[in-house]
Amino acid sequence: MSVDLDYTPQFKPGMRPEIQQFYRPNDRSPWSGNVPDKTAADIQANSYAQECVLIVHREFHPITNAVSLYSITVQSPLARKALDKIFQGYKGISTRLKQLVFEAPFHPFYYRWHRFEQLLQTEQDEETKSHLDLLHSAINEEIMPHIQTMEDLTKNDVITFDHLWAIFVPDTQVYTQIDGQDCLVELMESHYGASMGGEFFTLEFRYIDCDGSRFGYVSSSLDIDKFDGVKRIVQYVTPGYNARVFRF
Numbered sequence: 001m002s003v004d005l006d007y008t009p010q011f012k013p014g015m016r017p018e019i020q021q022f023y024r025p026n027d028r029s030p031w032s033g034n035v036p037d038k039t040a041a042d043i044q045a046n047s048y049a050q051e052c053v054l055i056v057h058r059e060f061h062p063i064t065n066a067v068s069l070y071s072i073t074v075q076s077p078l079a080r081k082a083l084d085k086i087f088q089g090y091k092g093i094s095t096r097l098k099q100l101v102f103e104a105p106f107h108p109f110y111y112r113w114h115r116f117e118q119l120l121q122t123e124q125d126e127e128t129k130s131h132l133d134l135l136h137s138a139i140n141e142e143i144m145p146h147i148q149t150m151e152d153l154t155k156n157d158v159i160t161f162d163h164l165w166a167i168f169v170p171d172t173q174v175y176t177q178i179d180g181q182d183c184l185v186e187l188m189e190s191h192y193g194a195s196m197g198g199e200f201f202t203l204e205f206r207y208i209d210c211d212g213s214r215f216g217y218v219s220s221s222l223d224i225d226k227f228d229g230v231k232r233i234v235q236y237v238t239p240g241y242n243a244r245v246f247r248f
Contacts, residue, residue, distance in 0.1 A: 009051060013098075014075035016051035017130055019138060023067070024059045053079060053131045056138055069142055072135070074100040079131040082123065086115045091170065091188075106142050111169050113143055158230035164201045165190055167233075174205065176222060183207055185220075199226040 010016070049055060055073040060066070074080055075098070084095040090108060094100075102109065109116065120136060123129040150166050153159055159167060168174065168190045175184055185205040192201055200223045209218040 011051040013050050014053060014077055014079075016048075016053065017127075017134065018052045019054045019056055019134055020049045020052040022055065022057045024057075050075065053134050054138060069104055069106075069138075071101055071103045072106075072138055074102070074135060076131040078125070078128040079135055082119060082128055082132055086112045086119060089171070102139075104142065106139060107165060109139055110143055110146055110166065113147065153230070157233055159233050160230050161199075161201065161224075161226050161228075164224060165192075168203060174203065176205075178207065178220070188219075193223075197225075200224060201226075 053074075053076040055075065057070040057072075058067050059070045060068075074083065080095045080097075080100050083100070087093045087095060087108065090112070093108060116136070120129065120132055123132060146163070146166060150163060153163060154167075168187055170187055170189055172187055173184045174187050175182070177183065178185075185207040188204045188206060190201065190203050192199065194200070203222045203224070204219070205221070206217045206219045208216065
C-alpha cells in the first residue's frame with residue numbers, strides 16, 4: 001500500500017467525524033472507494049481514511065446485485081473506549097485494538113443492542129456521542145430487521161431455523177439432557193453448518209462432570225437439524241439460576 005505523502009492531516013487517527021465507504025462487486029474483487037484517481041489500497045492507506053471514525057465495507061450480491069454490509073471498522077478511540085462498556089466480558093472481542101473490526105452478520109451487536117442504545121442515551125461527552133451515533137447509523141440497518149422479526153416470533157412462542165442463533169446467546173446457561181440426566185450447560189458459541197445430510201445448527205457448550213476420580217469441565221456439542229416453517233417454543237427462567245430454557 002502507498003500513502004499520499006502530499007496529504008496534510010486535519011484530524012488525529014479515528015477522529016474525523018465521517019464514515020469512509022468501500023465497495024466491491026464480489027469477494028474476488030478489490031475494494032474501491034468514491035475518490036477519483038486513487039485505488040482502494042491507496043484510499044484505505046492514506047491519512048484521510050485513517051482519520052475517519054469508521055470504515056465501512058459493502059459488497060454486491062452476485063445474483064440480486066443488492067449492496068450488503070460486509071464489515072465495519074471502528075477507528076475512533078473514543079468509540080472504542082465507550083464500546084468496552086458494552087462488550088465487557090464478551091469472548092472474541094477486544095476493544096483495545098486500534099482498528100476494531102466487526103463482520104456481518106454482526107451477532108455481537110444484536111446480543112448487546114439494548115446496552116448500545118442505553119449508552120447512546122446516557123453518554124455525556126458530545127464528541128464521543130457523535131462518533132457512537134455514526135456507528136449506530138451504520139449498524140442499525142442490519143440489527144433492526146432481526147429485532148423486529150424476533151419480537152414477532154417470540155410474541156407467538158415460535159422460532160425459525162434461520163433465527164435459532166438469536167435465542168442461544170453465548171455465555172448463558174441452557175437446559176438439555178446428557179445420558180438421560182437433566183443438565184444445565186454453559187453455551188460457549190453456536191454456528192450453522194452443512195453436510196451431506198443437510199443443514200444444521202450446532203451448540204458448543206461445556207458442563208461439569210465427574211468420572212469417579214476426576215471432576216471438572218467437559219466440552220461437548222449438540223446439533224439441531226434444519227426444519228421448515230416454525231417450531232413452537234416454551235421459554236422460562238429457572239428460579240435461582242440465570243438460565244434460559246427453550247423446549248421445542
